[in-house]
Amino acid sequence: MTAEPMRDWFDRAGVRVDPRRVLTDELDGGKVLFPARLIPYLGHRLVDRLDDEARAALVARHTYHYFAFTAHFETRVVNRATEMLANGRADVPLRRDVRFDAYKIYCDEAYHALYSFDVVRQLESANRVAALPYDFTPFLNRLDGISSDVMPRRGTLPQLLQVVVFETLVTTLLAELPNDPDLVGLVRETVRDHARDEGRHHAFFAHLFRELWAGLDPAARRETARCLPRLIGHSLRPDLRPARANLAAAGLTPAQVEEVVRDVYHPDSVRRGAREQAVQSVKLFRSCGVLDLPEGLDAFHEEGLL
Numbered sequence: 001m002t003a004e005p006m007r008d009w010f011d012r013a014g015v016r017v018d019p020r021r022v023l024t025d026e027l028d029g030g031k032v033l034f035p036a037r038l039i040p041y042l043g044h045r046l047v048d049r050l051d052d053e054a055r056a057a058l059v060a061r062h063t064y065h066y067f068a069f070t071a072h073f074e075t076r077v078v079n080r081a082t083e084m085l086a087n088g089r090a091d092v093p094l095r096r097d098v099r100f101d102a103y104k105i106y107c108d109e110a111y112h113a114l115y116s117f118d119v120v121r122q123l124e125s126a127n128r129v130a131a132l133p134y135d136f137t138p139f140l141n142r143l144d145g146i147s148s149d150v151m152p153r154r155g156t157l158p159q160l161l162q163v164v165v166f167e168t169l170v171t172t173l174l175a176e177l178p179n180d181p182d183l184v185g186l187v188r189e190t191v192r193d194h195a196r197d198e199g200r201h202h203a204f205f206a207h208l209f210r211e212l213w214a215g216l217d218p219a220a221r222r223e224t225a226r227c228l229p230r231l232i233g234h235s236l237r238p239d240l241r242p243a244r245a246n247l248a249a250a251g252l253t254p255a256q257v258e259e260v261v262r263d264v265y266h267p268d269s270v271r272r273g274a275r276e277q278a279v280q281s282v283k284l285f286r287s288c289g290v291l292d293l294p295e296g297l298d299a300f301h302e303e304g305l306l
């Protein structure tokens with residue numbers, strides 16, 4: 001049985017039906033690129049006293065980073081695993097028609113990456129704030145490091161779990177940006193297009209996880225239970241490197257950058273944010289019995305997700 005949400009893919013997927021989103025002259029009309037409330041450092045006193053131009057550049061670069069991260073994540077994490085599913089290379093038993101759906105998701109994610117890149121290009125040329133160089137590799141290495149720590153000998157399973165985790169999270173940004181009337185249409189509509197596709201992916205990957213979990217032996221289940229919350233935590237923790245780079249580009253000294261980071265990314269508030277955004281994923285894993293294992297319960301507690 002095909003997961004229902006992917007069945008209408010040819011008629012509903014963004015890559016099949018959505019128009020290219022194009023920037024209009026809304027920037028002159030007072031619309032913003034990103035909601036200030038979702039840029040934690042914008043309200044810090046050291047940032048608050050910067051001039052309007054520097055603050056606008058901070059917002060622009062924060063926006064660029066969101067889309068650059070998306071483009072990298074889709075192509076280098078989601079589609080790395082989706083390709084294995086599509087080509088039948090995952091070394092876990094799965095029903096045959098997973099492959100057909102996986103090819104659809106592969107196309108979706110590639111398109112999400114393309115339009116994320118497109119958004120940055122359009123914004124860069126319109127507001128003349130250049131994007132800073134962005135290196136996704138450290139984030140990816142940490143993600144892969146979690147899996148290889150906890151489950152070094154599980155073949156393709158760790159990479160599948162990475163994607164199950166990310167695809168079943170409902171991030172604040174995907175939930176809030178599409179409905180924010182203050183955003184420029186290019187950003188709002190692009191994120192809305194993306195969120196629609198991700199709603200379908202969410203159902204597919206929740207389904208996939210149930211199937212995966214059902215096929216795991218007890219030892220693999222224990223490792224999976226320990227791995228999942230750490231993957232959730234890493235996926236939802238703010239990446240501080242681009243934040244630091246952005247603050248430095250705005251003229252803050254290294255000591256000031258560290259002060260801002262320390263003040264606005266306090267471990268308690270970071271954990272609280274992760275817990276709120278992980279509710280749906282935790283519910284899924286709980287319903288599958290992951291938290292019935294002592295290893296699972298401990299690991300989810302340790303990550304602050306319960």
Ligand SMILES: [Fe+2]
Pocket residue numbers: 074108109112194198
């Ligand atoms: Fe996506």
Ligand SMILES: [Fe+2]
Pocket residue numbers: 078109167197198201
């Ligand atoms: Fe997705």
